[in-house]
Amino acid sequence: MSAAPETRRGIALAGNILADFVKTVDHYPAVGTLADIAAVTRAVGGCVPNVALDLARIDGTLPLSAFGRVGDDETGRYLIGRLRESGVDTAGIRISPSAPTSFSDVISLPGGERTFFHARGANAEFSPEDVDAAALDCRILHVGYLLLLDEFDREDPVFGTRMARFLRDVTARGVKTSLDAVSDSTGDYPAKVLPALPFCHYFIVNEIEAC
Numbered sequence: 001m002s003a004a005p006e007t008r009r010g011i012a013l014a015g016n017i018l019a020d021f022v023k024t025v026d027h028y029p030a031v032g033t034l035a036d037i038a039a040v041t042r043a044v045g046g047c048v049p050n051v052a053l054d055l056a057r058i059d060g061t062l063p064l065s066a067f068g069r070v071g072d073d074e075t076g077r078y079l080i081g082r083l084r085e086s087g088v089d090t091a092g093i094r095i096s097p098s099a100p101t102s103f104s105d106v107i108s109l110p111g112g113e114r115t116f117f118h119a120r121g122a123n124a125e126f127s128p129e130d131v132d133a134a135a136l137d138c139r140i141l142h143v144g145y146l147l148l149l150d151e152f153d154r155e156d157p158v159f160g161t162r163m164a165r166f167l168r169d170v171t172a173r174g175v176k177t178s179l180d181a182v183s184d185s186t187g188d189y190p191a192k193v194l195p196a197l198p199f200c201h202y203f204i205v206n207e208i209e210a211c
Helices: 047-058 074-085 121-125 162-171 194-199
Strands: 011-015 018-025 037-045 064-071 089-096 102-108 114-119 140-146 176-181 202-204
Touching: 011 047, 018 074, 037 047, 037 074, 047 064, 047 074, 047 140, 064 074, 064 121, 074 089, 089 121, 102 121, 140 162, 162 176, 162 194, 176 194
Parallel strands: 011 064, 011 140, 018 102, 064 089, 140 176, 176 202
Antiparallel strands: 018 037, 102 114
């Protein structure tokens, strides 16, 4: 049974867990041509690791928990390890037996401009069934990213999307909800984002997504 609203503490993060492989190039090549890679670095990526690690740096006493999916591979173990090093509870992260850990190849130019090539991987399997809403004892549940969580973005006959139904269940138990979207030029924002907003206390959106 989840805690009463007045006794809840901490923040739970649910959604995208991935690694960023940042490749710094001298220029962006035309199709069929070559560019030199000057450096390659690996970093945590996605909503869950980035927000969790930032919050841990801000307040090391804040209870933090993570929910999502990674593959049974070295990249997944790297991400879980980074979270645990910062004191984040990773019990809610499921291991996919078949899909690899999600990743993005980030092509970075000397001036700082970046282009992303994203592989959904295990994130595409993460679903509302992976989070026991009734057992959440956090004060806030932050979820990201809408439009990149295939199972949550699926249509629901009553609430519009499975995300909206999930958030309804969470808010009904006294947990405040926070949502983050992704800038997707092909994303169906009216169908996949708007249904969730009535069950959302905080919505993080940039000017492109807002328009």
